[in-house]
Amino acid sequence: MTAARDLSVDFCGVKFKNPFMLASSPVSNTGEMVGRAFDAGWAGVAFKTIATGDTKIIHPSPRMHGYNAGDKKLLGLQNVEQVSDRSLKDNLADVTNLKKEWPEHVVMASIMGFSNKEWSDLAKACTDAGADILELNFSCPHMTVEGSGYKVGQANELITRFTETVKKATNIPVVAKMTPNITDMNEPAMFAKKGGADGISAINTIRGISEVGINDWIPRPNVGGKGAISGYSGPAIKPVGLRFIAEMAQNKELGLPLSGIGGIETWVDALEYILVGAATVQVTTGIIHYGYKIVEDMIEGLQDYMADKNIKKVSDLIGKALPNLCDTNKFDLKRQGLAEYDLTRCVGCGQCYTVCQDAGGQALKWNSIDRRPDLDEDKCLSCMICSFVCPVDGMITYREKR
Numbered sequence: 001m002t003a004a005r006d007l008s009v010d011f012c013g014v015k016f017k018n019p020f021m022l023a024s025s026p027v028s029n030t031g032e033m034v035g036r037a038f039d040a041g042w043a044g045v046a047f048k049t050i051a052t053g054d055t056k057i058i059h060p061s062p063r064m065h066g067y068n069a070g071d072k073k074l075l076g077l078q079n080v081e082q083v084s085d086r087s088l089k090d091n092l093a094d095v096t097n098l099k100k101e102w103p104e105h106v107v108m109a110s111i112m113g114f115s116n117k118e119w120s121d122l123a124k125a126c127t128d129a130g131a132d133i134l135e136l137n138f139s140c141p142h143m144t145v146e147g148s149g150y151k152v153g154q155a156n157e158l159i160t161r162f163t164e165t166v167k168k169a170t171n172i173p174v175v176a177k178m179t180p181n182i183t184d185m186n187e188p189a190m191f192a193k194k195g196g197a198d199g200i201s202a203i204n205t206i207r208g209i210s211e212v213g214i215n216d217w218i219p220r221p222n223v224g225g226k227g228a229i230s231g232y233s234g235p236a237i238k239p240v241g242l243r244f245i246a247e248m249a250q251n252k253e254l255g256l257p258l259s260g261i262g263g264i265e266t267w268v269d270a271l272e273y274i275l276v277g278a279a280t281v282q283v284t285t286g287i288i289h290y291g292y293k294i295v296e297d298m299i300e301g302l303q304d305y306m307a308d309k310n311i312k313k314v315s316d317l318i319g320k321a322l323p324n325l326c327d328t329n330k331f332d333l334k335r336q337g338l339a340e341y342d343l344t345r346c347v348g349c350g351q352c353y354t355v356c357q358d359a360g361g362q363a364l365k366w367n368s369i370d371r372r373p374d375l376d377e378d379k380c381l382s383c384m385i386c387s388f389v390c391p392v393d394g395m396i397t398y399r400e401k402r
């Protein structure tokens with residue numbers, strides 16, 4: 001039996017028994033739901049964004065659209081959901097009850113105000129209700145009101161102002177949740193730090209159009225005959241999330257703890273976020289696809305990986321990939337390689353030949369009698385596109401030239 005591995009992490013001075021959190025969304029909508037998630041193994045929650053309740057929230061119908069790629073269901077998910085449609089009183093009661101019944105679990109209350117006063121009132125109310133951390137939603141992708149949602153995340157002065165306002169109203173850590181609908185996240189993150197933020201979470205959804213009906217000409221989701229540019233999430237956005245977390249983790253001037261979000265479905269996805277600098281990770285679409293139980297595999301997978309690599313604390317893995325991340329002008333261009341073919345496994349489909357002809361270096365000859373490729377090593381660009389289209393896993397591999 002291997003020694004137990006320590007999955008606990010510190011995020012903004014708060015202890016989590018593992019790095020896995022529900023992200024603020026329908027998966028964290030009520031106390032009852034979050035309680036079941038805690039029982040399943042999730043260490044914390046970013047509760048569904050709480051607003052003052054002064055404006056009645058009515059969600060569009062339908063509010064989501066699933067984007068499939070071939071056999072892969074929910075490669076992406078588009079949504080037009082708003083902040084919580086529950087009353088402030090009910091949400092606060094849930095925060096209090098969760099902390100009473102699961103005191104070892106972390107409740108991060110996500111809040112969104114539409115004025116300084118609302119940000120302040122919400123911060124006070126959630127702090128009094130017993131929240132451990134506040135997450136400021138500067139990133140809802142389909143807000144149309146100026147000075148709210150992702151429009152705050154794109155307006156640096158507002159980020160500082162609202163963060164300062166919240167910091168004055170609370171004594172618990174404050175995390176700014178950032179929008180990816182910008183060029184450089186370091187800039188707004190620094191403005192959040194200026195306002196006193198203790199941590200950053202990223203990313204919220206990417207503004208997009210996931211699909212357009214080709215017969216009815218209506219972008220999806222089709223809400224009574226209309227679509228809208230709105231939030232896109234799920235596995236398709238993981239590269240963007242990893243990139244923003246890595247860039248902020250590399251920024252020494254920022255130096256704030258990070259919570260990684262975007263496209264996490266498995267322990268490997270979660271680990272990748274940790275390796276580029278996240279202390280905790282948050283999940284929505286993965287749970288919408290498979291349910292809370294995915295956390296069991298996440299915990300077991302991470303434990304096994306750590307045992308295998310003889311790593312005792314998950315916190316030792318945070319940022320481990322960053323020394324290997326550089327600008328493209330730092331690559332060692334003397335190191336060149338080529339594609340290597342294991343022809344004993346070739347099924348003769350010819351896809352490698354087609355892509356090499358049409359998008360590569362024309363380095364393959366095709367023997368149409370025995371249906372096998374023949375590589376001219378001098379012409380191989382080592383672009384490896386032949387391996388991407390090859391149906392036999394591992395038949396075409398990369399080898400460095402010596």
Ligand SMILES: Cc1cc2nc3c(=O)[nH]c(=O)nc-3n(C[C@H](O)[C@H](O)[C@H](O)COP(=O)(O)O)c2cc1C
Nearest residue numbers: 023024025049079203204233234262263283284285
């Ligand atoms: C239906 C839906 C509703 C969401 N609502 C909120 C919200 O109220 N507050 C918030 O900060 N993020 C919200 N999000 C964004 C998620 O918390 C998360 O940042 C995003 O979905 C990316 O993670 P994922 O790829 O794991 O889904 C929502 C996402 C979805 C799909």
